[in-house]
Amino acid sequence: TRKVTTHRLIEMKERGEKISMLTAYDYTMAKIVDGAGMDVILVGDSASNVMAGNVTTLPITLDQMIYHGKSVVRAVNRAMVVVDMPFGSYQGNSKEGLASAIRIMKESHADALKLEGGEEIIETVKRILCAGIPIMGHLGLMPQSINKYGTYTVRAKDEAEAEKLLSDAHLLEEAGCFALVLEKIPASLAERVAKELTIPVIGIGAGGKVDGQVLVVQDMLGMSKGFSPRFLRRYADLHTIMTDAIQQYVTDVKDSDFPNEKEQY
Numbered sequence: 001t002r003k004v005t006t007h008r009l010i011e012m013k014e015r016g017e018k019i020s021m022l023t024a025y026d027y028t029m030a031k032i033v034d035g036a037g038m039d040v041i042l043v044g045d046s047a048s049n050v051m052a053g054n055v056t057t058l059p060i061t062l063d064q065m066i067y068h069g070k071s072v073v074r075a076v077n078r079a080m081v082v083v084d085m086p087f088g089s090y091q092g093n094s095k096e097g098l099a100s101a102i103r104i105m106k107e108s109h110a111d112a113l114k115l116e117g118g119e120e121i122i123e124t125v126k127r128i129l130c131a132g133i134p135i136m137g138h139l140g141l142m143p144q145s146i147n148k149y150g151t152y153t154v155r156a157k158d159e160a161e162a163e164k165l166l167s168d169a170h171l172l173e174e175a176g177c178f179a180l181v182l183e184k185i186p187a188s189l190a191e192r193v194a195k196e197l198t199i200p201v202i203g204i205g206a207g208g209k210v211d212g213q214v215l216v217v218q219d220m221l222g223m224s225k226g227f228s229p230r231f232l233r234r235y236a237d238l239h240t241i242m243t244d245a246i247q248q249y250v251t252d253v254k255d256s257d258f259p260n261e262k263e264q265y
């Protein structure tokens with residue numbers, strides 16, 4: 001099985017083959033996701049919420065993202081592994097951004113990085129690309145900017161924000177990004193971006209007329225209970241399956257049913 005490369009993803013767009021992408025933050029999950037045939041595995045900074053229980057993605061550190069990145073890379077044979085640059089590691093000057101990018105690549109052995117933003121971070125994007133590090137852009141709802149928005153609602157519904165998003169998408173493509181994630185924007189706008197760009201556009205809550213889809217794996221497996229946005233399709237109810245299994249274990253331990261004679265030495 002050949003590794004998925006940036007070049008192959010662009011070929012997939014040209015052929016009209018949709019790109020599948022899911023998050024993973026640890027070895028065990030990444031092994032399952034890669035084995036199931038995923039094209040791209042995102043070590044998202046959503047690990048801040050999903051793995052650490054933080055309310056936002058802001059607290060996760062560069063060291064923590066590198067730890068998650070390493071764990072995923074060790075498990076993966078085929079998928080391209082993209083690591084999110086965390087809040088604070090690239091929004092300042094481009095020199096610091098490049099230093100953070102190099103640390104992630106050197107220490108995690110990831111294939112590419114993802115950064116949130118357009119024009120505001122374009123110098124940093126160019127500097128990282130100059131070092132030969134592939135970058136996936138991220139526009140629309142950018143959770144690292146939640147304190148600016150004040151809400152996780154749909155972005156770019158008004159014309160000004162939609163125009164800015166379109167121009168940012170072109171800036172990122174012209175800078176040399178190999179793909180772009182669009183989060184929680186109107187489907188019609190996402191369709192327009194995917195049509196105008198030659199690089200693949202991967203959506204989450206951005207409709208079906210883009211080049212690929214991404215979800216948080218714990219959400220699509222139904223492990224998280226409270227989170228039910230319209231864009232989320234649940235492919236399993238692991239919350240119920242895991243709770244039943246764990247309750248059965250508790251019962252078996254209490255009843256001295258586990259372990260039995262065959263389960264001991």
Ligand code: KIV
Pocket residue numbers: 023042043044045046047084181183204214215216
């Ligand atoms: O961190 C993350 O999970 C992401 C995806 C939702 C695109 O950035």
Ligand code: NA
Pocket residue numbers: 044045046084
């Ligand atoms: Na992210």
